[in-house]
Amino acid sequence: MYSVNDLNNINDEIRPLKELADRELKSIYGLSGEVYTPHIDAFNEVSLRRAKILFSLKSNGIIPFSEVETISAKLMVLHCKVKSCEIVELDGNNYECQFSPLKLSKTGKVVRKWAKYFLKKTADGQRDEEWEKQVREIWPENFIIRSDDF
DSSP states (O other): OOOHHHHHHHHHHHHHHHHHHHHHHHHTTTOOSOOOOHHHHHHHHHHHHHHHHHHHHHHTTSSOOOHHHHHHHHHHHHTTTOOTTOEEEETTEEEEEEEEEEEEOTTSSSEEEEEEEEEEBOTTSOBOHHHHHHHHHHOGGGGOOEEOOO
16 A cells, blocks of 8 residues: 555656656657667656556545546546547536557557547637646556557
């Protein structure tokens, strides 16, 4: 079982990694093929550990679930068969269903598993950037593509 102290420690660990990963991402922009990205990989690993700690703390009632998590859970139940880029409405707000590749085949050509999430739309039809940022922090595993292990 995790404590709030564990969350504080991992938050301190993730800050410098985020800066390094952002710089590395800018430096590899436009490159194709296999690119060595040690800082991005380290950041992804720590992000997954942080998400695991947060989920544990929230499941045990130490930290309350966020608005993004409660609304996303409602949307997943109410609109389980919605298609990609389809816009649904809940409590007067519009949400766009998005899918991203989660698991690829060994060759990397076929998507084996998809991640489904909802992004909030603003009144003018644009994506709510704060909502998207929270979705990426809460479920980082939805944005890390893995290959099948055979």
